[in-house]
Amino acid sequence: MMLALLASLALFFLDSRLDYFKPVRSALSTLVYPIQATASLPTNFADWMGDFFQDREQLQEQITVMSATNKLQSIRLQKMQALERENMRLRELLGSSFRLQERVQVAELLTVDLDPFSQQVIIDKGNNYGVYVGQPVLDAHGVMGQVTETSHLSSRVVLLTDPSHSIPVQINRNGLRAVVTGRGLGEELQMDFLPHNADVRKGDLLVTSGLGGRFPVGYPVGKVVSVDFPQGKAFADIKVEPAANLSTSREVMLVLPGEKIHTEPLLAPTPAASEAQATAEPTVPAMSAEQETVTPAASSAETTVTAPQTQTEEAADGDKR
Amino acid sequence: MATSAESRNGFVIVITVIIAMLLMLAPLPDFARYFRPEWVVMTLIYWAMALPHRVSIGVGWLTGLLMDAMMGTTLGIMAFSYALAVYLIARFHLQLRQYPLWQQALTIFSVVLLVHLIAIIAAGPEIDWIIWMPVLTSTLMWPIMYAVLRKIRRTFQVS
Numbered sequence: 001m002m003l004a005l006l007a008s009l010a011l012f013f014l015d016s017r018l019d020y021f022k023p024v025r026s027a028l029s030t031l032v033y034p035i036q037a038t039a040s041l042p043t044n045f046a047d048w049m050g051d052f053f054q055d056r057e058q059l060q061e062q063i064t065v066m067s068a069t070n071k072l073q074s075i076r077l078q079k080m081q082a083l084e085r086e087n088m089r090l091r092e093l094l095g096s097s098f099r100l101q102e103r104v105q106v107a108e109l110l111t112v113d114l115d116p117f118s119q120q121v122i123i124d125k126g127n128n129y130g131v132y133v134g135q136p137v138l139d140a141h142g143v144m145g146q147v148t149e150t151s152h153l154s155s156r157v158v159l160l161t162d163p164s165h166s167i168p169v170q171i172n173r174n175g176l177r178a179v180v181t182g183r184g185l186g187e188e189l190q191m192d193f194l195p196h197n198a199d200v201r202k203g204d205l206l207v208t209s210g211l212g213g214r215f216p217v218g219y220p221v222g223k224v225v226s227v228d229f230p231q232g233k234a235f236a237d238i239k240v241e242p243a244a245n246l247s248t249s250r251e252v253m254l255v256l257p258g259e260k261i262h263t264e265p266l267l268a269p270t271p272a273a274s275e276a277q278a279t280a281e282p283t284v285p286a287m288s289a290e291q292e293t294v295t296p297a298a299s300s301a302e303t304t305v306t307a308p309q310t311q312t313e314e315a316a317d318g319d320k321r
Numbered sequence: 322m323a324t325s326a327e328s329r330n331g332f333v334i335v336i337t338v339i340i341a342m343l344l345m346l347a348p349l350p351d352f353a354r355y356f357r358p359e360w361v362v363m364t365l366i367y368w369a370m371a372l373p374h375r376v377s378i379g380v381g382w383l384t385g386l387l388m389d390a391m392m393g394t395t396l397g398i399m400a401f402s403y404a405l406a407v408y409l410i411a412r413f414h415l416q417l418r419q420y421p422l423w424q425q426a427l428t429i430f431s432v433v434l435l436v437h438l439i440a441i442i443a444a445g446p447e448i449d450w451i452i453w454m455p456v457l458t459s460t461l462m463w464p465i466m467y468a469v470l471r472k473i474r475r476t477f478q479v480s
Contacts, residue, residue, distance in 0.1 A: 001378055001404070001405075001408045003378075004378050004379070004381075004382045004400070004401065004404035004405075004408075005401065005404075007382065007397075007400070008382070008397040008398075008400050008401030008404065009397065009401075010397075011386075011396045011397030011400065012395060012396065012397035012398065012401075012443075014396075015395050015396040015397060016395050021396070024396075025390065025396060028386065028387065028389075028390035028396075029390050029391075031387065031390065032342075032387050032390050032391045035339060035342050035343060035346070035391065036346060036391065038343060039342075039343045039346035039347055039348075040346075040348075042347070043348055111348050112346040112347075112348065113346055113347065113348045113349055113354060113357075114346075114392055114393065115392055115393075115394075116354040116355055117449075117452065118392075118393065118394075120393050148393075149393065156393055247351075
């Protein structure tokens with residue numbers, strides 16, 4: 001018993017204080033991965049059965065809805081690309097560099113139930129896919145959290161709602177910067193350290209500010225649901241509802257680190273993005289046409305020269321991968 | 322002869338522990354998540370009570386370590402609490418075997434409470450009353466657990 005006690009205490013300190021212990025932890029996680037994978041099998045099987053026995057009408061309905069949203073989004077994307085180009089040009093004039101698009105990799109959640117009091121999930125990609133600690137994790141609607149631990153085949157993601165997790169944000173409406181922290185129980189976040197006179201309103205959209213360098217700029221984090229100024233307290237009490245579907249999303253996206261400036265998402269290597277490529281391609285001529293009309297006469301010569309250059313650079317980059 | 326009898330069907334113990342781990346991970350609807358019994362602790366307790374020479378403190382400790390890795394708690398917390406549970410049960414296993422089931426269940430109550438207490442002290446100050454529910458459900462599940470595991474032990478003649 002004394003031996004177990006001493007060994008536990010030693011492990012406890014080594015694991016919580018020292019970084020050297022990461023490999024051991026990662027090896028142990030790899031060891032238990034089969035158990036976790038088995039635990040998530042029944043749900044996966046149920047999902048698969050559900051997919052298999054879906055009837056034709058339902059599928060067709062789904063296809064109509066999806067193609068409609070797809071059209072809508074590709075139209076929005078046309079405008080977006082023009083605006084992105086314009087933004088890049090303006091930033092170039094200002095002499096500041098800026099990354100607009102990040103590349104992402106799709107991962108799937110393992111449907112295992114961990115301790116209901118710690119807000120963590122496990123995803124099915126690990127070191128083998130180059131997942132690293134601190135990597136931002138998104139879903140289709142916003143930021144979900146970040147990777148805290150990786151093993152060979154899986155990694156652990158701590159969600160925004162974990163009380164030990166904070167994320168730097170800014171209010172989309174006025175650019176006011178703040179920090180949003182999880183609260184543990186329930187799907188609610190809280191905005192810390194804002195004084196009573198801060199310009200925050202109910203319904204404000206919060207996006208990542210990119211400060212701290214861990215999360216990329218401009219992804220939605222949540223929406224302010226209530227603003228309260230309690231008497232006798234130094235800071236306002238602001239509650240935020242996360243934008244991501246933390247409890248229902250099955251597919252998540254890992255943001256890959258990118259050094260290059262990506263002005264177009266066309267050549268991203270992920271399968272999801274390459275599907276997007278097909279729909280986005282017809283919009284390219286429209287975009288360049290609009291670009292010329294937007295550009296003032298003085299700088300048009302310069303931009304028409306530089307634009308093809310960046311495109312070829314990216315093409316080469318895409319080929320390499 | 323003695324050695325072959327000793328190592329008889331040890332794999333059954335391992336399999337029951339793995340099944341208990343799967344039960345700890347199996348997805349449950351939201352309202353039920355807080356009531357999940359401590360399957361692994363209960364399995365260990367049963368084996369420690371029935372066959373203390375097979376399930377030693379070391380086995381408890383290793384199982385706890387795997388649980389730590391699985392649940393993402395700091396390594397050593399569950400390892401320690403599981404080892405402690407096995408120690409307590411093995412220490413009093415002769416008395417426990419004599420008790421009627423409800424009295425055993427009370428012992429399970431206190432041991433699982435202890436395991437939980439260690440986890441909560443290590444996890445920090447975030448405490449809600451619902452955090453104690455697994456202790457209660459584990460106690461209620463004990464008679465069923467006991468019957469099932471005894472059946473398994475007798476069927477496979479684990480000794």
